[in-house]
Amino acid sequence: MRRLMLLRHAKSDWPAGMPDLDRPLAQRGMEAAPRMGCYMAEEGLLPDLALVSPARRTDQTWDLVAPALGMVEVRVENRIYEASPERLLEVIREVGDGVRGLLLVGHNPGTQDLAAHLVGHGDRYAFARMSQKYPTAGLAVIDFPAETWAEVDFRGGRLDRFVTPKVIGAGEDEL
Numbered sequence: 459m460r461r462l463m464l465l466r467h468a469k470s471d472w473p474a475g476m477p478d479l480d481r482p483l484a485q486r487g488m489e490a491a492p493r494m495g496c497y498m499a500e501e502g503l504l505p506d507l508a509l510v511s512p513a514r515r516t517d518q519t520w521d522l523v524a525p526a527l528g529m530v531e532v533r534v535e536n537r538i539y540e541a542s543p544e545r546l547l548e549v550i551r552e553v554g555d556g557v558r559g560l561l562l563v564g565h566n567p568g569t570q571d572l573a574a575h576l577v578g579h580g581d582r583y584a585f586a587r588m589s590q591k592y593p594t595a596g597l598a599v600i601d602f603p604a605e606t607w608a609e610v611d612f613r614g615g616r617l618d619r620f621v622t623p624k625v626i627g628a629g630e631d632e633l
Contacts, residue, residue: 462562462610463561463597464562464564466566467519468486468515468519468595470483470484487515487519487595488518494626497621507560507561508533512535512539513539513565545568547575550607551610555607566592573592575612577616580615584620585620593622
């Protein structure tokens with residue numbers, strides 16, 4: 459079994475004239491991200507490896523989530539930024555067999571599109587919410603009956619849950 463956790467970065471700011479890659483988290487994002495980390499820890503959603511987009515807002519999101527999760531190997535993965543579901547799947551398939559739980563910290567629309575493409579069954583209500591809106595700091599947890607990450611494919615996963623800051627009381631559910 460492989461568990462993939464797809465975390466969209468927390469709410470970011472849009473300073474005038476700043477390149478997209480350099481956009482920081484907004485105050486609301488700085489408050490929601492650690493709450494999502496605490497939720498993940500309390501629920502036993504502990505990755506072996508975190509792949510994080512090179513954008514400042516994803517890096518900051520990870521920095522605020524990470525303390526709750528303990529020791530997690532982390533790698534900045536440039537291919538996550540502005541990636542299609544197909545590109546993201548390529549990245550996932552390259553993960554080593556020793557990793558059972560993988561966290562990908564990325565962006566929309568790629569995160570939402572990837573989640574929708576990967577899920578073949580599972581919690582249909584969570585799937586409907588996730589398909590309609592994947593808010594900042596939203597987390598999809600998808601399980602695969604696979605021996606290796608190379609076997610992961612579209613429609614092969616079971617959606618365990620889709621959680622947003624609003625659901626856990628962090629109050630951030632906006633785009």
